[in-house]
Amino acid sequence: MRIIHPKLMSNPRINKILNVFEQKKIDALLVTKDVNIQYLTYTPSSESWLLICPKKVFYITDFRYVLEAEKSLKGISVKRYENSIHETLFQIAKSMHVRRIGFDERHMTLATFKVLKKECPKEIRLVEGNNIVEDLREVKERVEIESIIKALKIHKQAHEFLKKAVKPGISEKALFFKLEEFVRSKGVTFSFAPIIASGPNSCHPHAKVTERKIRRDDSVLIDMGIDLKGYKSDLTRMFFLGKISPLVQEVYHFVKAAQLEAIGKIKSGIPVGEIDQTARNYLEKQKLEKYFGHALGHGVGLEIHESPRLSQKSTAVLKEGMIITVEPAVYIPDKFGIRIEDMVLVTKEGCEVLSDNIH
Known part of the structure; x- marks a missing residue:
């Protein structure tokens, strides 16, 4: 010994x-x-x-x-x-x-x-x-979980700010600067460069912020995170302006349903590949799986991307205390993309969606 x-x-x-x-x-x-x-x-x-x-x-x-x-x-x-x-x-x-x-x-x-x-x-x-x-x-201590929850509380404030700031006529870049100013006013920083992708730009999973002006009837994908004393949040939300097309509504419904199916499977001891496959199987039934080309999620903590990676290729197994993202998506080339991302705490018998109140 x-x-x-x-x-x-x-x-x-x-x-x-x-x-x-x-x-x-x-x-x-x-x-x-x-x-x-x-x-x-x-x-x-x-x-x-x-x-x-x-x-x-x-x-x-x-x-x-x-x-x-x-x-x-x-x-x-x-x-x-x-x-x-x-x-x-x-x-x-x-x-x-x-x-x-x-x-x-x-x-x-x-x-x-x-x-x-x-x-x-x-x-x-x-x-x-x-x-x-x-x-x-990979497994977070209670103090780490509490730090991430605090980051999410500020994230919720930023989300409420965005609900008022996202409107027709503002460019993605101008919206980025407004969001950055708001975040800095809270004494924190971004955990990564936000993705603000409107209209057809949202079909690119890691779209760059552009000068494109948001239009009436656009869907806007915003992926952002807050860094609070090293610990990070990471969420993606969709914002809809004006009239939402039936196709966008349908795809959003399917992506959300795929996410809920996957979250329902999460608990300690489950292989991460099984969680990824659950979301993928649901989208496959809707003939949308080919538009979902990345892993279902990843760990979050001091880094925005940590292990485990929720992928079919991963042999990792979920453990109590892990904090992971669950982010199924559908990207229709040259039309639009829908991604919904939440942060989930793995528990012994299930999980807790830490970002459930940000909507």
Whole structure:
């Protein structure tokens, strides 16, 4: 059994990381992705690395961030590197008698990876440590769930603002600027660049905001999110102006029904591919499945797109505490697109739609 230093016991996230060391056959874990470091230290990070050892955790950074890190990081040793971050990393590893360092090569450039491999001392091995932090981040703690709910409360205010602001004559770009001003007035930012797609522009899943003016009888697709202290919301809503064509009404009804079918299947222990297939099967019955070309959803937290990915190709299984989006869609080329996206908390026996009051 691996002995965990008492100082690290107060950080439950790092404690959970240490508990997988034996299974992964590693003596230390190198974390280089900023958002993963933020998750493990409860503090935003930039251009720094975290080395987790059983008896000590090291935050390796340069001159610019040392003072701030020393003030905010509790129980973590802040190390300033002089020549290179790689050199300091291996100096620390040697001092801690580390022999096998787990790391995730996906979170560094090829150039950094090559230097890391080249400078690695003979007595130390770099071994695969993919998804160790990401797997932990999938299941949200209560404090994380509450942070996302707070972001959704501000999102609801932005949605109410949009209900008044979306009107004929305003361009997508002008609407974007109005929305941005409103969001900033609440002391928050967007979690990603919003999609505001009117009329035929909405047939593009990731449409760019244009100068097109919204017209009477348009349908307008708005996909946006709020970032509140790192935690994010992500919803898509449809806005309809004037007379809605029978085809648009019908497709909207089918997309909403597909979403409800999928949400009805969500609970801990269910494969994510099954949830995706449920929505797809419903749309297939309506002969619309060919117009739904992306995955049904994804995890949300400190990043707008996290695992699990709700896709037929994924082997992931839903777990209690995951927060996912469910966003079936139909895109009719050159005509219109309908997407409805909600955020859902997975529970043991079912789920809770966190965004159910935003409509």
